Amino acid sequence: MTSKTGPSGILLIDKPRGMTSYDVVAVVRRLAGTRAVGHAGTLDPMAGGLLVLCLGRATRVAQFLSGLDKVYTGTIVLGAISSTYDAEGDIREQDRPVPEEESVVRAAMARQLGPGVQLPPPYSAVKVRGRKLYEYARAGEPVPRKPRNVHIWRFDLIQYDPPQARFEARVGSGTYIRSMAHDLGLALGCGAYLSRLRRTRVGAFGVDQAIPLAELRADPDLLPARLLGVTEALTHLPKVTIQPEAERLVATGRSFTTGHILEFEGILNPGQPVLVIDTQGRALSIVRPEPDEQLTETPVLGATAMIFRPLRVLAPA
Numbered sequence: 001m002t003s004k005t006g007p008s009g010i011l012l013i014d015k016p017r018g019m020t021s022y023d024v025v026a027v028v029r030r031l032a033g034t035r036a037v038g039h040a041g042t043l044d045p046m047a048g049g050l051l052v053l054c055l056g057r058a059t060r061v062a063q064f065l066s067g068l069d070k071v072y073t074g075t076i077v078l079g080a081i082s083s084t085y086d087a088e089g090d091i092r093e094q095d096r097p098v099p100e101e102e103s104v105v106r107a108a109m110a111r112q113l114g115p116g117v118q119l120p121p122p123y124s125a126v127k128v129r130g131r132k133l134y135e136y137a138r139a140g141e142p143v144p145r146k147p148r149n150v151h152i153w154r155f156d157l158i159q160y161d162p163p164q165a166r167f168e169a170r171v172g173s174g175t176y177i178r179s180m181a182h183d184l185g186l187a188l189g190c191g192a193y194l195s196r197l198r199r200t201r202v203g204a205f206g207v208d209q210a211i212p213l214a215e216l217r218a219d220p221d222l223l224p225a226r227l228l229g230v231t232e233a234l235t236h237l238p239k240v241t242i243q244p245e246a247e248r249l250v251a252t253g254r255s256f257t258t259g260h261i262l263e264f265e266g267i268l269n270p271g272q273p274v275l276v277i278d279t280q281g282r283a284l285s286i287v288r289p290e291p292d293e294q295l296t297e298t299p300v301l302g303a304t305a306m307i308f309r310p311l312r313v314l315a316p317a
Helices: 020-032 054-060 102-111 134-139 177-188 213-218 220-226 242-249
Strands: 009-015 038-041 047-055 070-078 080-082 091-093 114-118 148-161 164-171 192-202 241-244 262-266 276-277 283-291 304-311
Touching: 009 054, 009 213, 009 220, 009 304, 020 038, 020 220, 038 114, 038 213, 047 054, 054 304, 070 177, 070 242, 080 177, 102 148, 102 177, 114 177, 134 241, 177 192, 213 220, 241 242, 242 283, 242 304
Parallel strands: 047 192, 080 192, 241 276
Antiparallel strands: 009 047, 038 047, 070 164, 070 192, 080 091, 114 148, 148 164, 241 262, 276 283, 283 304
C-alpha cells in the first residue's frame, strides 16, 4: 500500500549472495523514495534467500517479525575449519579423517536439537561492551563471546557426499547456522565450516513469495503490488477487533478494556503482544494485555477481563 508519506507495508526480497542486508535496504530505499525502510533480521553477505523488509509505518512492527523461526538450506564442508566459520574466512585443513558413514553425521547433527546454548562466531555483529565481536577479532584482541540461548528445531542431513553435507534446518531467532556447522565439526572431531546458505522461510513467509532484488531493480513499479499489509504479515499474533467508537482511543495510544472488543482470535495471554484491527481488518496497534481485577464488565466471548496497554500505534491519529 502507498500512503501520503510513501509506501508502507512488508516487502519480501530474495537477496542475492554477495550483498549485505544493509546493501539491500539501501537499494529499496532508493527505489521506494523513502528512508523509512528496515529489516526484520539480517542475512550474512555469503547467504542468499528470504529477507523481510518493513517500509513506512510498517517499520514499527519489525521487532514482532524478527523473533520468528527461520528455515535454511545449505552445505557444510567437513575436514577443515574457518576463522569466520564460513567460506569467507581463513580455511585450514585438518588432519582428522572425515566420517564415511552418513549415520555418524546424522547422529552428531541430532545432538544439537532442542533448546541449548551456543557461542556466536568470533566474526559476528553481536555486541559486547559496546563493540561488535568482529571489531575485537579484526583488531587481533581476545573476542569476549558469551553463550546465547537458542532453539534448534530441526537439523536434517539431505545429502552426504564426503566431505560435503547438504542440510536443512529450522531454528529459533538468534541462532547462528555458522556456529552449528562449526559445532558439528567439533562433535565429529574433523572440523567443519559453512560453505553455502539460503534462507527459505521466516515464520509463515516463504522465499517463493519473495521478489528477486534484480527483478525489482529492473522494474521499480512492481514494488507497490508486492507490499503486504501489516495485518497479513502478523498472522502469528492473536488478534482483537475493536469497536468503531473505540478506534480513536487506539489511534491516540491510549489503553482500552475487554468491553471495547467486538471479537478476538487466538489466545490472549497476559504480557504477550496482540494485534488490534478495525472492522475493516486494518491494523491499528499492537498492545499488551494485562489482567485487571477491578474491571466489572462482562468478558467478551469468554475472554478474561483485561486492560490492553499500547506497545506500538500503527494507525494515524
